[in-house]
Amino acid sequence: MKAMVLEKTAPVNTNPLRLQDVNRPEPAKGQVLLKIISTGVCRSNLHMVEGDWLHDGVPSKFPIIPGHEIIGEISELGEGVNWLKKGDKVGIQPLWTTCGRCEYCLTGRENLCPHKEVSGETLDGGYAEYMLGDAMHVYPIPRGVDPELSAPLFCPGVTAYRAVKRSELSPGKTAYVMGIGGVGHVVVQIAKLTGSRVVAVSTGKEHSELAYESGADDVLNPGMDYDKLGDHVKKADSVIVFSPNQKAIDAASRLVKPGGNIVLGVHGGMNRINFVDEIQIRGSVIGPRSDMYSVLDLASQGKIKIHSTRYRLSEANDVLNLLKNGKIKGRAVLVP
Ligand SMILES: [Zn+2]
Ligand SMILES: [Zn+2]
CATH class of the missing domain: 3.40.50.720 (NAD(P)-binding Rossmann-like Domain)
Structure with a gap:
């Protein structure tokens, strides 16, 4: 599959992301593979790509595929995932998974889970054609939500x-x-x-x-x-x-x-x-699953509209440059 890969942090005007052919991941037990429809471009991605957050250990691995606001279609189901099916359109937010056992997870505040994995920071994200999701942390896209323009619901x-x-x-x-x-x-x-x-x-x-x-x-x-x-x-x-x-x-x-x-x-x-x-x-930092469902509910009722502009996946460096210079109105989304 094609992906925009970060091997080393650098200023975005030096085009640090490279379009590469990488292996398509296989979903493990409890995971799903998404064929990505769109991925939003977040200021956090810009910070990570430029190395602003290296001192906080972000990203936690190299190479890494950035991107943490994603809508895709399920193309493969890992073992044990029987409540979703191939072809379902779902979204992934920055909170890729959480431990499910800590005091925060047990009280509906899993956005504070100290054992969380973060999409595109601790594991590969959505600047790609495919991405893995944890089946416990993907969200069905409701009626009335355009999957190509609405990926930013999952972060902004x-x-x-x-x-x-x-x-x-x-x-x-x-x-x-x-x-x-x-x-x-x-x-x-x-x-x-x-x-x-x-x-x-x-x-x-x-x-x-x-x-x-x-x-x-x-x-x-x-x-x-x-x-x-x-x-x-x-x-x-x-x-x-x-x-x-x-x-x-x-x-x-x-x-x-x-x-x-x-x-x-x-x-x-x-x-x-x-x-x-x-x-x-x-x-305030992203939000737990309950907040994410509330957002999707508002969006399906037409009460929230994301102002999105489409770009191609290969244009990710240019888009980050535009974002850095305050030239993106609303949100940019990358479409593979
Ligand atoms: Zn974001
Ligand atoms: Zn937890």
Whole structure:
């Protein structure tokens, strides 16, 4: 099969991914083989390919095939998998598998499982024609969900859903969403479903358009100058941050009002919080299976739409370059 393989991390403008012929994997007991229909291109993939996360042990092996938001059709079933069948369309999220036994797995928070395997980071992912899935962690694609455009439901979708859930929004509250990319434009849509007023904070013109298209009530465009927050200071019940930028996180601490919360979906430090404001700071990372099913349910009802653009699998390096330069509106998907 063809795959875009990473042998060594390097800046994306040097084309670190190579289109190669590799052996098609065989599903072991409890696994399925997917013929991939589409794979989303995530900023996490960019970080991994460029070596930003080597110090955290990501990827955990070389060579590796990146890609962690995938929809495919089951082409082979491993031993013991009798609840799925060939031809079923299913998705795989970053959480490729979990141990099923730890305190997190047993309480529906398996996204925190310390023994998890991560698609495209600890094992081969979706920048390929085929990929293995753990049958306990693949999700049937419901009616009304386009398998070629909806692979990003499996990372931005579930990530956005959980971040909004952790923000505890409700009618009459105000949410500020920072960063209107692949995840942010879905956060806006899901935050609107809570009945809250949603203000998007974006740096680019195209991203601002996407924020309005996604239902934002207002778009605050501070350019690269997060000091110009004006009247918006202390107006947010919740600030949800998906802008990969320390300045955005610092701005979040000024936007949130006393008693409010900040939900962080990116790496960064919180250093401007005063205890007398009782601000709550929460991380949010992908989501457990229950959240993933909720996302698919919303998508099948037409309540979440991913703004996706198709590229060919062989264009993965170019797409990562575009993403790095802020030139992807919504999400790019690779189609083998
Ligand atoms: Zn992702
Ligand atoms: Zn576990």
